[in-house]
Amino acid sequence: MNAQKRLEILTRFRNNNPKPETELNFSSPFELLVAVTLSAQATDVSVNKATDKLFPVANTAQAIFDLGVDGLKEYIKTIGLYNNKAINVVKACEILLKEHQGQVPENREALEALPGVGRKTANVVLNTAFGWPTIAVDTHIDRVSNRTKFAMGKNVVEVEQKLLKVVPKEFKVDVHHWLILHGRYTCIARKPRCGSCIIEDLCEYKDKVYPDE
Known part of the structure; x- marks a missing residue:
C-alpha cells in the first residue's frame, strides 16, 4: 500500500x-492499568462490568493491595483467567507502592517490570493515559493491518514496527484506537462488513465480503 492511500485512510x-x-472505563492511569491488565483474553464489556463494581471500592494501589488476592477475586471472578490476574494485579500494586509511591510510572521499562504487564499493555497505558504516540497491536489491529495491507507483518511486533514507520506523526496518538475499533465492529474476523466500511475502496483485501453474497 502506498503512502497516499494510507494518508487517505487515516484522514x-x-x-x-x-x-x-x-x-474500557477508567478515570485515572491506575484504573486504566488495572483494566488493561484484566482485559487480556477478555472483552472490554466483561472487564467494565467487573471494574464498575471494583473501582468505587478500590481504585488505588493501596486499596487493591489491602483487598488482597482473595478480596480482588470476588470482584473479577467473572473475567477469564481471574485467578492469575488477581495475583498479578496485587503484586503490581505492591511494586507500585514500594517503588513508585503508588503511582503509575510514565516509563516503559518500569511498566513492563510489573507482573501481568507486557509490551501491549504498556503501550496502551503510555498512549491512553499519557498521550504517547505508541501503537499497541492486538489481534484486531494485527488483522486489520494485514488484511487491508496497510502495515503487514508476520507477528504483532512486526506490525507495530511497520505502523510506527508508515503512520505520520499527526495520526500516531489516535491510530491505535481507530484500528482496534475498525477491527472490532467492521473488519471483523470471520466475515468482514465490507459493504459498510468507510475505507472499502482503499482497502487492498482481495476477498471482500458484501451483504448479498
Missing part, C-alpha cells in the same frame, strides 16, 4: 471519529 478515520477513546 477518513479521523474525520469519522476525531477523538477516539478506549472502550
